[in-house]
Amino acid sequence: MTSxxxxxxxxQGxxxxxIADALADDVASGRLPAGTRLPTHxxxxYTLGVTVGTITRAYAEAEKRGLIGGEVGRGTFVQGHKLLTQPSDPFSWSPALEPSIVNMTAITPEHKLTAQALGPTLAAIGASPNIATLLEYSPHAGLPSHRAAVAKWLARQHRVTTTPDNVLLATGAQNAMAVAIAAVARPGDVVLTERLxxxxxxxxxxxxxYHLEGIAIDEHGVVPDAFDSACRRLAPKALYLVPTMHNPTASVMPAARRQEIADIARRHGVVLVEDDVFGFLVREPKPIQAIAPDxxxxxxxxxxxxxxxxxxGFVVAxxxxxxxxxxxxxxxxxxxxxxxxxxxxxWIADGSADRFAEFQRSEAAARQQLARSILPADVVCGHPAAQHLWLVLPEPWRRDDFVAEAARRNAKITGGDVFAVGRASAPHAVRVGLCHPTSRDDLARGLRTLAETLENPESAMLSIV
Structure with missing residues (x-):
């Protein structure tokens, strides 16, 4: 261990x-080569005259930047220089570099069924007489056959009734979101969203x-009065929201609330951009699009x-x-x-996609049951069919300290501040992605770590000066 x-x-700051900045400088200069074991927390x-909690947060920040990695029972070590070029992203993680860590930051579902089906499907596509069509530029909105397939999928899995003419293909939901917002707003325009x-x-x-403004939410989602007030004060172009399995709180907006939000938007001439990526997980209520498609x-x-x-991805406009x-x-x-x-x-045509979706629903429900059997019931929030949950931390835990302590124990989660809009204060809560760990056993290991951390609040007190 180095001194x-x-x-x-x-x-400053x-x-x-x-401390994390100083560590980064010393790694870059070569003073701390890869493999160097750092002092204990x-x-x-003691050397710096600060609290142990301060060092825990410093090491967690350095780990987030890819500078260091911890190994239970061995200590904290400087990583190789190749990690220094990785972007600072709260969800970035490499299982090859950190095999002992249970990563619960992302919401990425199990894909073993699709992996098994992909080879035969690609072989069939390769033998198709119209394969050349797939190697050419497509129409901007996508091939008509693909738009028709998506329209059928939306009707079956998302309760969205639409025609292929209103369906436009995108490259994943993030791209679909970018396309939707850009169609109605310009740089500098106000776009509303949930406070988280x-x-x-x-x-x-x-x-x-875009000028992003967060508005108040409660256990049912966007608060109607807050939305109405923001429309009057800010003249927004759009409201972006995730009413089903809200990200990050995993709440589901009731049908009556959806109608209220639609009525307010229509009254003020605001376009709703509804992100329904989790909509297949539940049958009710129907998307806002079904209430106010116009x-x-x-x-x-x-x-x-x-x-x-x-x-x-796809956009229905x-x-x-x-x-x-x-x-x-x-x-x-x-x-x-x-x-x-x-x-x-x-896969949509032959029913494979429906089978895959049913597997995801079943797996999400099973992992929710597992989580609720391990974690204290009074801190778990969110719909029991969601692929993630919202953990509201009890006193004396603070969000940053809990995330750092969990990371030190090899469990990665995402603090509520990552989702907070603007200067809005984030609650002392964390999002736990249940479907990213490759097995339920790995998930259980990570959840037990969180439960054990919650039971040891003395770790939370270390950062108090």
Whole structure:
């Protein structure tokens, strides 16, 4: 173990971040080569005259940047230089580099059934007489046969009734979301969203220059009065929301609340952008699109129900907005790749996609039951059919301390601050992705770590000065 002591002179900001910055500088300069074992939390805290909690947060920040990695029973070590180029992303993680860690930051479903089906499907596509069509530029909105297949899928799995003419293909839900917002807003325009929202919406707004405003939510989703007030004050172009299995809280907006939101949007001339990527998990209530198809741009994908890697997403737009959505698709990507869409269309036609979706529903329910058998009932929030859950931390736990302590124990979760919009204060809660660990055994191991961490609040007190 090295006797490393960081140079903190002249460094501004929180102490834990200054320590992480000093560590980054020493790794970059070669003072701390790959494989160096760092001082323990307590030793470094004593040397610097800070709390152990401060060192825990510093090491967690350094680990997030890819600088270091911990091994239970052995200590904390400097990682190789190749990790330094990885982007700072709260959901980035490499199982090859961290095999002992249970990653519950992402919501990525099991894909073994699709992996088994892909080879035969690709072989059949390769033998098809019209394969050349899949190697050419597609129409901007997608091939007619693919749009028709998606329309059938939406009716069967998402309770969305539409025609192929209103369906436009995208490259995953994130791209569909970007296309939908760009069709109705310009840089500088106000776009509303829930106070806690999908991280992808935050990154999109930052890149495209939208003025994102978070509005209040409760256990049922967007609060109608808060939405109405924001419409009066801010003249927004759109409200982006995830009413079914809200990301991150896993709540489901009741039908009556959906009608209220639609009525307010229509009254103020605001377009609703409904993200229904989790909609296949429950039969009721129906999407807002079914209530107000004339003012709703509906976005979804096959990422949670069939396969994340296919990157097959779709937009259902009101007829007057179809040309604008299509123009955005052309500008951003010309068209979505037809080969993945062909795979999806064949699976929809032969019933394979429905079988895959049913497996995901069953697996999500089983993992929810597992989670609720391990975690304290009074801290678990969210719908029991969701692929994730929302863990509201009891006193004295604070969000950052709990995330850092869980990471130290080899369980990765996502703090509520990642989803907070603007300067809105995030609750002391974390999102737990249940379907990303490769097995239920791995998930159980991670959940037991969280339960044990909750039962040891003395770790939470270490950061209090």
């Amino acid at each position: 490393w002591t960081p140079d903190l002179s002249g460094r 929180p102490r834990y971040r200054a 307590r030793d470094l805290a 929202t999908n991280y992808g919406m935050k990154t999109l707004a930052a890149v495209e220059g 003012i709703t741009i509906y976005v979804s994908s096959l990422s949670k129900s069939v396969s994340a890697g296919l990157r097959v 009101p007829q007057p907005l179809v040309p604008r959505v299509e123009a955005v698709i052309r500008a951003l990507q010309y068209s979505s790749p037809p080969l993945p869409a062909e795979v999806a269309a064949r």
